[in-house]
Amino acid sequence: MSDVTENITSIDQRRALRKRANFTALVTDVISGQSIGHLGNLSANGMLLISPHPPRSEAIYQVSLSLPGLGSSPQTIEVGIQEQWQEEAASPGQVWAGYRIVAIGDSDAALLDAWLELPGQN
Numbered sequence: 300m301s302d303v304t305e306n307i308t309s310i311d312q313r314r315a316l317r318k319r320a321n322f323t324a325l326v327t328d329v330i331s332g333q334s335i336g337h338l339g340n341l342s343a344n345g346m347l348l349i350s351p352h353p354p355r356s357e358a359i360y361q362v363s364l365s366l367p368g369l370g371s372s373p374q375t376i377e378v379g380i381q382e383q384w385q386e387e388a389a390s391p392g393q394v395w396a397g398y399r400i401v402a403i404g405d406s407d408a409a410l411l412d413a414w415l416e417l418p419g420q421n
Contacts, residue, residue: 316342316343316415317340317341317342317347319339319340319419320337320338320339320340320341322367323337324337324338324364324365324366325337325338325364326338326346326348326362326363326364327362327363327364328360328361328362329361329362329363329377330360330361335348335350335354335360335362336348336349336350336351336396337349337350338364339395341411341414341415342415343400343408343411343412343415344399344400345380345383345397345398345399345400346380346397346398346400347395347396347397347398348395348396348398349388349393349394349395350393350394350395350396351392351393351394352394353385353394353396354382354385354394354396355382356382356385357381357382357383358381358382359379359380359381359382359401360379360380360381360382360398361377361378361379361402362377362378362379362380363375363376363377363378364376364378366410366411366414368414368417368419369410369413369414369417374410374414376403376407376410376411377403377404377407378400378402378403378407378411379400379401379402379403380398380399380400380401381398381399381401382396382397382398383397383398383399384396384397385397
């Protein structure tokens with residue numbers, strides 16, 4: 300992929316509708332069962348996590364998170380994500396990290412799309 304194509308792809312991914320999490324959502328590493336952070340915002344292409352420790356550079360995680368508002372109880376989705384960037388947050392002991400969604404099943408993608416369409420902060 301050329302540098303120009305790569306930059307355009309990166310810009311397109313950042314233009315995806317991002318929805319702020321106006322609820323507390325723990326994002327859990329499916330393999331270890333440990334929380335890797337709290338959801339900051341979410342789009343069809345990625346997410347921002349607020350974590351107590353920095354992720355490994357370009358690390359890939361299989362994670363689960365619950366999305367409220369899609370029924371009588373929150374719906375849990377599972378996605379594969381890859382770390383794209385990270386920086387120290389203003390609060391001591393916190394790191395902001397951006398992840399790209401690299402794998403998601405059809406049913407989880409449908410739930411995510413439905414959640415993104417719900418009224419709320421974008």
